[in-house]
Amino acid sequence: MSATHVLAIDQGTSSSRAIVYDAQLAPVAAAQKEFPQVYPRSGWVEHDADVIWDGVVDVLAEALARANVPAGDLAAVGITNQRETTVVWDRADGRPIHNAIVWQDRRTASHCERLEAEGAGAHVARLTGLRLDPYFSATKIAWLLDNVDGARARAERGELAFGTIDTFLLWRLTGGRVHATDATNASRTLLYDIHAQRWDESLLDLFGVPESMLPEVRDCIAPFGTIDAGLPAAGVMIGGIAGDQQAALIGQAGVDEGTIKSTFGTGCFVIANTGTRALASSHQLLTTIASRFDGTVTYGLEGSVFVAGSALQWLRDALGILDAAPDSEAIARRTGIVEDVVVVPAFAGLGAPWWDPHARGAVLGLTRGTGRDEIITATLQAIAYQTADLVRAMADDGIRPALLRVDGGMAANDWFLQFLADVLGIVVERPTNVESTVLGAACLAAVQAGMLGSLADVASIWTSDRRFEPRMPADQRTALLAGWTEAVSRVRGSR
DSSP states (O other), X not given: OOOOEEEEEEEOSSEEEEEEEOTTOOEEEEEEEEOOOBOSSTTOOEEOHHHHHHHHHHXXXXXXXXXXXXXXXXXXXXXXXXXXXXXXXXXXXXXBSSOEEOXXXXXXXXXXXXXXXXXXXXXXXXXXXXXXXXXXXXXXXXXXXXXXXXXXXXXXXXXXXXXXXXHHHHHHHTTTOOOEEEHHHHTTSSOEETTTTEEOHHHHHHHTOOGGGOOEEEOSBSOOOBOOTTSTTTTOBEEEEEEHHHHHHHHTTOOSTTOEEEEESSSEEEEEEEETOOOOOSSSOEEEEEEEETTEEEEEEEEEESOSHHHHHIIIIISOOOSOTTHHHHHHHHHOOOSSOEEEOOBTBBOTTTOBTTXXXXXXXXXXXXXHHHHHHHHHHHHHHHHHHHXXXXXXXXXXXXXXXXXXXXXXXXXXXXXXXXXXXXXXXXXXXXXXXXXXXHHHHHHHHTSSSOGGGGGGTOOEEEEEOOOSOHHHHHHHHHHHHHHHHHHTTOO
């Protein structure tokens, strides 16, 4: 049978999905499965990598069954993943030596601060484009080697393998035959020289990571091996891998220099395509690899907000004041803009442009008249304010977009997107298909399989659903953002 479809795996922070697409890259069927978060201590976040693996196998099988598409009809599979989350496993049996340490985890803050005090920050930034922060993988690897009995000795003997989630899934999907990653995920480890395109020996020494643990780094579009017998989609080529935010930029047709997107998932991530320029930020944004094809690198300037959609989960699960995240739109509509109450959802510290791992969340400005609706609406506003911090920092670095494309679960909330356009003062545009991350992975697979000529062809399948024009008076915008900045100053550096 001819190969007429592609399948994309989207392994995220709170759930795993698989979507089958037809030859025109229209979704045919999907499956999704949530998995539990593990919080061993305050500021620590872990995932059971075996539970993630089982969930991925389940959604692969379910999506193929719902689409009624046999493996023989699949031209290729693409993978996108939560970035920075760190897994170390035994090469002999593929078993993780510990739970995965999630990108949100802050346990290695003191390690990063010690290296910064020793003057390592400038060297790290020059090679990697990143900051010394527990967000990234290197200090997570070091923690595992130093805190799991016998792990460092085993790693030095070559018995252990490291990978971000894409690499771990690839190892399992290929029956342990392939230990590889792509350049976008490698660029988020603090171990990869984004200019020379190689693992850097000085960084490996700095963080104490044996080179034998590391995967091979390939282009985003490349043959990554075939899926093992006995698994759903057995025998199908894995043709593309990219970290979730870079995949979302591709899915938003952001292949041209100057395009910019923001994804609202568990966190919020804004990436601007800077072309072949590795633009260094003066405002603590990250220089990262946006893609690599045929050995040619496209760079991006990125700002990361650690808490976005997960703030709504907090309202739902921890406070019990929100039945479901979509309900927040109707609540905000009837409440209107909240000017006196500010929520700072710094549950995992603050990301760009503040980079404060010790910041903690707060609700400020409470009065006797404050109720659940005001807190829910203020939480939505906080996510917009954090995005405004990133876009303003990009503007100061010379990137001044007239339009921001958005995607992710929160992009379905019209009230939120209108408020976002208002506080940004620029047009916000939502695509018809807001699942840009998984679409980007499908596009990578489609190019490798020859179903798309190039990623430039993604523009032909991208369509706009709605544009949100800013309409808030400038003085109101200024006052709201000033209140937000003051609230952030209240929570920074708390321990």
